[in-house]
Amino acid sequence: MINFANSEIFMVGTFATVIVVRDLFKFTQSSEYATGFRLWFILGTALIITMIISGLLSMVVELVAYRRLRRRNSGVLAPLISAIGVSMVLAESVRIMTDSRPVASPRAMEKSFLGKFFDADIRLDNTIIVIAALLLFFTLWNFINRTRLGKAIRAVSMNPSAAKLMGIDIDKIVSATFLIGGVMTGAAGFFYVLKYENTASSIGFELGIAAFTAAILGGIGNIKGAFFGGLALGLLETYASFFLGTQWKAVTVFIVLVMVLYTRPNGLFGESITQTRV
Amino acid sequence: MINIRDKGAEIWENSGKTGRVAIATISIALVASLPFMGGTILNTPIASYESVLVYPIAMFVLMAIGLNIVIGKSGLLDLGYVAFFAIGAYTMGLLGTKTGLNTWEILPIGIAMSMFAGLVLGVPALKLRGDYLAIITLGFGEIVRIVALNLGALGRSEGIIGIPTPPPIFGVEFSFDSHRIYYWTLLIMILFAIWMVRRLSARRAGRAWESIRQDEDVAELLGVPTFRYKIWAFVLGASVGGAAGVIYASKTLFIAPDNFTLQISILILACVVFGGMGNIWGVILGAVVLGYLPDRIRFLSEARLLVFGLVLVIMMNLRPDGLLPRKKREKAIELKETK
Numbered sequence: 001m002i003n004f005a006n007s008e009i010f011m012v013g014t015f016a017t018v019i020v021v022r023d024l025f026k027f028t029q030s031s032e033y034a035t036g037f038r039l040w041f042i043l044g045t046a047l048i049i050t051m052i053i054s055g056l057l058s059m060v061v062e063l064v065a066y067r068r069l070r071r072r073n074s075g076v077l078a079p080l081i082s083a084i085g086v087s088m089v090l091a092e093s094v095r096i097m098t099d100s101r102p103v104a105s106p107r108a109m110e111k112s113f114l115g116k117f118f119d120a121d122i123r124l125d126n127t128i129i130v131i132a133a134l135l136l137f138f139t140l141w142n143f144i145n146r147t148r149l150g151k152a153i154r155a156v157s158m159n160p161s162a163a164k165l166m167g168i169d170i171d172k173i174v175s176a177t178f179l180i181g182g183v184m185t186g187a188a189g190f191f192y193v194l195k196y197e198n199t200a201s202s203i204g205f206e207l208g209i210a211a212f213t214a215a216i217l218g219g220i221g222n223i224k225g226a227f228f229g230g231l232a233l234g235l236l237e238t239y240a241s242f243f244l245g246t247q248w249k250a251v252t253v254f255i256v257l258v259m260v261l262y263t264r265p266n267g268l269f270g271e272s273i274t275q276t277r278v
Numbered sequence: 279m280i281n282i283r284d285k286g287a288e289i290w291e292n293s294g295k296t297g298r299v300a301i302a303t304i305s306i307a308l309v310a311s312l313p314f315m316g317g318t319i320l321n322t323p324i325a326s327y328e329s330v331l332v333y334p335i336a337m338f339v340l341m342a343i344g345l346n347i348v349i350g351k352s353g354l355l356d357l358g359y360v361a362f363f364a365i366g367a368y369t370m371g372l373l374g375t376k377t378g379l380n381t382w383e384i385l386p387i388g389i390a391m392s393m394f395a396g397l398v399l400g401v402p403a404l405k406l407r408g409d410y411l412a413i414i415t416l417g418f419g420e421i422v423r424i425v426a427l428n429l430g431a432l433g434r435s436e437g438i439i440g441i442p443t444p445p446p447i448f449g450v451e452f453s454f455d456s457h458r459i460y461y462w463t464l465l466i467m468i469l470f471a472i473w474m475v476r477r478l479s480a481r482r483a484g485r486a487w488e489s490i491r492q493d494e495d496v497a498e499l500l501g502v503p504t505f506r507y508k509i510w511a512f513v514l515g516a517s518v519g520g521a522a523g524v525i526y527a528s529k530t531l532f533i534a535p536d537n538f539t540l541q542i543s544i545l546i547l548a549c550v551v552f553g554g555m556g557n558i559w560g561v562i563l564g565a566v567v568l569g570y571l572p573d574r575i576r577f578l579s580e581a582r583l584l585v586f587g588l589v590l591v592i593m594m595n596l597r598p599d600g601l602l603p604r605k606k607r608e609k610a611i612e613l614k615e616t617k
Contacts, residue, residue: 002409002412064591064595065591065594068595069594069595069598072598074598074599075598076355076408077349077355077547077551077555078551078594078598078599078600079594080547080551081547081548081551081552081590081594082590082591082594082595084544084548084587084590085587085588085589085590085591085594086587086591087587088583088584088586088587088590089584089587089588089591092581092583092584092587093584096580096581096584209416209420209540212413213413213417216409216410216413220409220410247424247427247428248424248428250417250420250421250424251421251424251425253417254417254418254420254421257413257414257417258402258403258414258417261402261406261410261414262402262405265405265406265407265410266410267410
């Protein structure tokens with residue numbers, strides 16, 4: 001199911017990071033970069049606080065927009081609209097609070113140059129993001145495939161009624177899934193701020209669409225698929241921007257997506273079609 | 279709570295031919311006289327009441343009826359409906375400024391163009407289901423906007439200006455600021471669309487869509503040519519959107535890619551679901567409410583969309599099937615299926 005509110009959780013996550021770095025650690029645009037242990041402490045704290053806030057917010061979204069409707073068994077579209085409503089509320093409240101202006105984040109770390117890989121410059125911030133993305137991917141992968149809770153999540157996603165009969169508390173599992181989703185989204189928000197050093201109440205939408213496209217490209221309900229889908233999407237966008245110009249980026253992505261789905265209707269790593277019915 | 283839908287249906291069923299004609303005439307007359315009620319509580323502060331009646335309200339109603347064929351009748355989640363609206367509008371913009379054709383001559387061309395676009399999108403997209411279909415249609419909506427934004431012939435971000443207003447028809451003048459004339463024109467188109475949908479629903483196509491919505495696999499096994507009927511739903515939905523686009527362009531005289539964002543698709547979808555998917559009266563009510571509300575509460579200015587979002591959440595939680603849902607019997611079948 002499309003969670004339209006996820007993009008706004010990402011947006012709130014970026015603000016959480018900015019607030020932690022700026023107000024909790026008192027960084028300003030002119031302050032010196034943190035180094036050594038202090039740097040890692042600051043980054044770690046910001047990441048963890050962002051993840052907690054986003055995770056909790058995601059649970060609240062589930063509670064407000066989804067739970068009641070799921071209990072009443074009201075199909076796919078009603079929750080979709082209520083999630084759109086929640087995401088409007090989130091985006092608009094942040095927009096009003098920030099006066100529609102983008103907010104810059106002070107730079108806490110020196111983005112030092114680490115070396116060259118062929119022609120590419122390797123920078124510290126980008127390296128951290130790549131390593132962290134891989135770490136998060138493997139953690140999530142293991143969590144879903146190895147733990148008891150992960151097993152329960154998979155069971156609920158395959159067949160909620162059967163899962164219920166096996167004694168799984170669906171509400172709890174769905175809540176936990178939203179928590180995990182929110183935590184991951186929050187991490188993405190943190191890394192976004194680390195790289196771009198600013199945020200705005202309107203950034204959620206476009207990135208949310210990109211995230212959703214990546215998930216579709218890889219195949220829904222599949223962490224490996226989402227990972228490679230995201231990677232493929234990023235490469236595709238970059239190459240398309242380079243060869244055809246930035247303005248045709250989205251068109252290229254769309255055409256490739258149509259071609260992929262035409263040959264593989266459930267994405268690159270998708271499950272069988274009977275499981276993906278509306 | 280009284281069941282307005284069943285009550286209404288009961289009155290309609292129990293009245294004879296003359297009664298029905300009377301009910302229809304009175305309701306149409308009431309709706310047609312809305313532009314004269316600007317002085318009453320209905321008035322929208324700040325925005326001009328009559329222009330709000332044309333866009334968004336009447337325009338939303340027309341588009342929601344079109345989208346309802348796709349989503350409500352045949353259960354296909356289309357998140358890029360604005361594409362057809364844009365194609366209709368750009369057909370009007372291009373042909374209206376570059377050739378001597380007038381709005382009434384362009385209207386069928388615009389409808390044909392958007393139907394063709396529906397076909398082009400439908401053939402690859404309708405092999406997909408659920409979220410996959412949703413993202414493809416969403417992407418299509420964005421593509422149409424991006425193409426308009428980047429093609430010199432379509433005016434890039436400046437769009438197309440100086441689109442001609444429709445020429446007089448039956449002695450009625452269409453001038454730029456005579457909103458009520460446009461409102462009545464749209465009303466006639468809406469009535470035509472309602473008639474079309476009601477006729478189709480009662481016939482083979484309607485039954486085929488209904489079966490596809492309830493269970494596509496079973497429908498296919500029972501010999502319903504599902505793919506063909508899904509394409510038909512798409513193309514017919516597109517035609518209504520295209521017609522709305524043509525009128526929109528010749529009403530506003532100016533179109534730009536910014537008028538055709540994904541937000542419009544989502545808003546129209548919200549109209550359909552909010553009002554009551556599958557029930558044409560519910561869909562119309564939903565479009566009226568969601569088209570009207572943002573302008574009615576414009577005095578809230580800053581918090582306007584916030585309140586709008588809250589209303590969506592609260593209403594969906596209170597009435598998940600929409601304000602005027604489809605009939606219970608159908609709902610019961612649907613429930614059994616999803617369980």
